[in-house]
Amino acid sequence: MKKLFIIFTIFLLSMAAAFAQPADPEIPEGTQELFDGFEKGNYWIWAGFDWDQYGSHKISTGANISRDWASEGKHSLEMTMEVMDKDSSKSAIWFYDGTNDISGARYLVMDFYNPENYVYNINVVIQATDGWNWWSLDHYNLYPGVHTFVFDLSAHPERLNDVRRISINNDSGAVLMKESHFYVDNIRIIK
Ligand SMILES: [Ca+2]
Secondary structure (H helix, E strand, C coil): CHHHHHHHHHHHHHHHHHHHCCCCCCCCCCCEEEEECCCCCCCEEECCHHHHHHCCCECEEEEEEECCCCCCCCCEEEEEECCECCCCCCEEEEEEEEEECCCCCCEEEEEEEECCCCCEEEEEEEEECCCCEEEEEEEEEECCEEEEEEEECCCCHHHHHHEEEEEEEEECCCCECCCEEEEEEEEEEEC
């Protein structure tokens, strides 16, 4: 009887864990095209001290190609950051600069891997056209483990022929007293 009780308790706890996180969004149907899988070099950098002039101090410290994890091919992008103590801005940015025509794209999709026991808050921002118009896409909580997030591009289809920058931002509220990291791979668009 005691054994049954333990099994039932474990079952309940595992159900609770499964329901603690919201499910990842469904990946919309359509034609997928790879935007960056990090197999052909690194086109991403991190916002460092020089970004302070545009806002709070950025804690991002690196953007490196990694073989630690991949969801496409053998490599991903590892994004590193400083300790996030209570006084830290906890704000970090990693970005890709390049002129890209992704006309007709309806969604941007990215796979993330969070190896930390911590929840990051992820937002993707596009800057486009000569005016570098700021276009904030969806926000997601990145819980530990592997997650796929979908970013809706329907607000400004007229800007997609001239994308200048794609940024992955972390603006976490919680403290994490160690240097930390997470990964992204298989950045693709869906038309
Ligand atoms: Ca890859």
